[in-house]
Each structure stands twice: as C-alpha cells, then as structure tokens.
Amino acid sequence: MESNSALQEIKDRLVKAKSVTVLTGAGISADSGVPTFRGADGLWKNYRAEELASPEAFERDPKLVWEWYNWRRELIATKSPNAAHIALVELEKQIDRFWLITQNVDGLHPAAGSKKLSEIHGNIWKVRCTDCGRVEGNHDVPIAILPHCTTCRGLLRPHIVWFGESLDSEDLRNCHEALRSCDLFLIIGTSGTVYPAASFGSVAKEQGAFVAELNLDPTPNSGLVDVTVQGRAKDLVPELLK
Ligand code: BJW
Ligand code: ZN
Secondary structure: OOHHHHHHHHHHHHHHOOEEEEEEOHHHHHOOOOOOOOOHHHOEOOEOHHHHOOHHHHHHOHHHHHHHHHHHHHHHHOOOOOHHHHHHHHHHHHOOEEEEEEOOOOOHHHHHOOOOEEEOOEEEEEEEEOOOOOEEEOOOOOOOOOOEOOOOOOEEEEEEOOOOOOOOHHHHHHHHHHHHHOOEEEEEOOOOOOOOHHHHHHHHHHOOOEEEEEEOOOOOOOOOOOEEEEOOHHHHHHHHOO
16 A cells, blocks of 8 residues: 555544554654664664663673663653654544553653553663562663662662563553554554564454554564554654644
C-alpha cells in the first residue's frame, strides 16, 4: 500500500476506534536525539547494550554498568519530548480507552504528559536497592558511583529490566488487557526484536485488533501487521491527528 493511503487508513481507523493501544520503542526518542539500541550510535566504549544490560554484567562489574548509565543519564538529561511524544498525549485525551506501552526507559513519555502508561522496561531516573528492594526517584547527573541505599546501605541498581529478568507482573497484566481490548494497535519505532514486546503485535492481531506499524525501516513486525508506514515518528505521529 502506498504510504499516503496507508496513513489515511490508520487515520480512518483512529476516528472510529473506541479503544487504542500504542507500543513505542527507541525510534520515537531518536527524533529527540536519544540514540537507539541497535543503531550504529548505540555503542558506548565499544560495548553493546546486550553486554551491559544484564544482572550478570552488574554482578561482575557494577562500576562499569553504573558508568554506562551515567553516560546515558548525562545524554538523556539534555533531551526533550518531540512532536511524536506530544501527539500521543493528545491522542490519550481524545480516545476514551487508551493505553501506551513503552519499552523506553528515558522518561520522555511521562515528561511529555502521558499518564495512561506502562514503562515495561523501567525508568532510568529510578533506582532500586539490591538488598531491601526499595525503589526511589533519583535525578542525579552524574550519580555518585557506587550509590547506596539510604535505608539499609545496600547497593543501588538502575530500576530497569535487564535481559533475563522478568517484567513487572502488574505491567504485564495491564499490557495484556490493553492488547485484548483494543480495536487499533499502533507499533511505533521499535525493531521488534526484544521479547515479550516483540510478540505484542501478533497478540493484538489474534485478539482482533487492526495493527499498524510506523517505523523508519522495515522490521520483523512489518510482515504481520495490517499496514506499515515508513518514516520518522516525529512526522508521522502528529500527521495521524490532523
Ligand atoms: C525510527 C526512527 C525514527 C529509528 N522514527 N522509527 C522469546 C524468544 C527469544 C528470547 C526471549 C523470549 N522471551 C524472552 C527472551 C529473552 C530476552 C529477549 O527478548 N532476547 C532477544 C534479544 C531475543 N528478553 C528478556 O530477557 C526480557 N525478559 C523476559 O522475557 O523475562 C522472562 C524470560 C527471560 C528469559 C527467557 C525467557 C523468558 C527482558 C527484556 C528487557 C530488555 N531491556 C532492554 C535494555 C534495557 C537497558 C537500558 O535501557 O538501560 O530494553 S533491551 C533494549 O531493547 C531496551 C529496549 O527497550 C529494547 C527494545 O529496543 P527498541 O526500542 O526496539 O530499539 P531498537 O534500537 O532495537 O530499534 C529502534 C527502531 O526504531 C528501529 O527499527 C529503527 O529503524 C527505528 N527508528 N529512528 C521511527 N526517527
Ligand atoms: Zn535498601
């Protein structure tokens, strides 16, 4: 389908939809200047995210992992939500039953004003104690390495879901309810390679939703969705509301 008519089809579905669920990934924040994970600029000191984002990496070298997070905190602190984040806040206001699922940990959706939101991989501005489990907000840039819990002196870690770790069960419940009940499921700016989010498109489709993808490049989701539109999130998402 030609790009303009695919976009028009999504707009028509949006007008009729009673329930809309959206999944976002790093591509939506790329337009704010936050590097994606699998792009060439996703590297840090020649480490790939997969090598640092694991409980084993943190156990082996917590200082190295915190240094990586400090680099990212410094970078993300200078970035702001873009037109795509803002358009999703507008959509949340317009649609009765709306849910936004983001894999992004940069906090740009809540910064834009999104409220009906699951940050399924956590948030870089929160820390969690590895001993007592207490979660708290922390906006230090940079954070003191190594940071310790003010309650029990345990080592703090980022409140982020690493490879091999389970997603929060309440988040997963909310996501599955949002996938089950939506008429329209929009997948924006994710490579569709990390589970369980990578399966959300097929879950929504099996449950009867119309599934649309907006991405700069083709992805493994492109073959299974009803329509896919190639382009930048900051251009395409605001266009949906016009
Ligand atoms: C644009 C754009 C523009 C660019 N506009 N678009 C089933 C099968 C196989 C493996 C597994 C499975 N189930 C679980 C696993 C294991 C694992 C997994 O998925 N591995 C895969 C690599 C195969 N999953 C897990 O471990 C998850 N846990 C779990 O399932 O627990 C139970 C379990 C465990 C083990 C086995 C079985 C079950 C947890 C996953 C947590 C992922 N966390 C990370 C790292 C966080 C670190 C941090 O940020 O600090 O989250 S991984 C990293 O990837 C990050 C992202 O949220 C995530 C997704 O990346 P995303 O958003 O898609 O970004 P990119 O860079 O990949 O893509 C960007 C896209 O945007 C591209 O397509 C561009 O083209 C596009 N783009 N500019 C629009 N301007
Ligand atoms: Zn503690």
